[in-house]
Amino acid sequence: MIFDEDINNSLSVLRNGGIILYPTDTIWGIGCDATNPSAVEKIFRIKARSGNKSLLVLVDSDKMLERYVMEVPEIAYELISVSDSPLTIVYPEGKNLAQGVCSEDGSVGIRVCRDEFCKELISRFRKPIVSTSANLSGMPSPENFDAIGKSVVEAADYVVKYRQDDLTRSAPSPVIKIEVNGTFTILRK
Numbered sequence: 001m002i003f004d005e006d007i008n009n010s011l012s013v014l015r016n017g018g019i020i021l022y023p024t025d026t027i028w029g030i031g032c033d034a035t036n037p038s039a040v041e042k043i044f045r046i047k048a049r050s051g052n053k054s055l056l057v058l059v060d061s062d063k064m065l066e067r068y069v070m071e072v073p074e075i076a077y078e079l080i081s082v083s084d085s086p087l088t089i090v091y092p093e094g095k096n097l098a099q100g101v102c103s104e105d106g107s108v109g110i111r112v113c114r115d116e117f118c119k120e121l122i123s124r125f126r127k128p129i130v131s132t133s134a135n136l137s138g139m140p141s142p143e144n145f146d147a148i149g150k151s152v153v154e155a156a157d158y159v160v161k162y163r164q165d166d167l168t169r170s171a172p173s174p175v176i177k178i179e180v181n182g183t184f185t186i187l188r189k
Helices: 002-015 037-047 062-068 074-082 116-125 150-155
Strands: 020-023 028-031 057-059 088-091 108-112 175-178 184-188
Touching: 002 020, 002 116, 020 116, 028 037, 037 150, 057 062, 057 116, 062 108, 074 088, 074 175
Parallel strands: 057 108, 088 175
Antiparallel strands: 020 028, 088 108, 175 184
């Protein structure tokens, strides 16, 4: 089974501080252990991205979310439960994450995954995974696997086979920024 083989190989790479290229609940992403500083640094090098930009993190549950956000406003749980598509929420203050994952002001973008592959991977890894678009900084996000540049594919320590043949056009998730008091701003529709 490709699915199981990809999960096992991805886990091995993540546990050893490596980088995976994988299908997420939105677009294809490059990812690593969000708690490993050297792995996070590799992501910035692959993307040729400035270290002052934050990275998106995927978690598998509300419980995991709470381990990496200082305070989760109640409205976040409501938004996550009613959203019929993947939703990234920027929280005021992250915790227990590698340097470079949170932005300079301490905020962090996190998405609770429902996608079968990501949920299984994160659940078995037991830690959050960085998920940034599989492209060089400033370039368009890949709509499917075939749109990923050769340099990104070659830079990954493991390239997931699952869903490579899916040519469905994907798009990044909407992004909402939530303050501790519950007020929120839509950053990307």
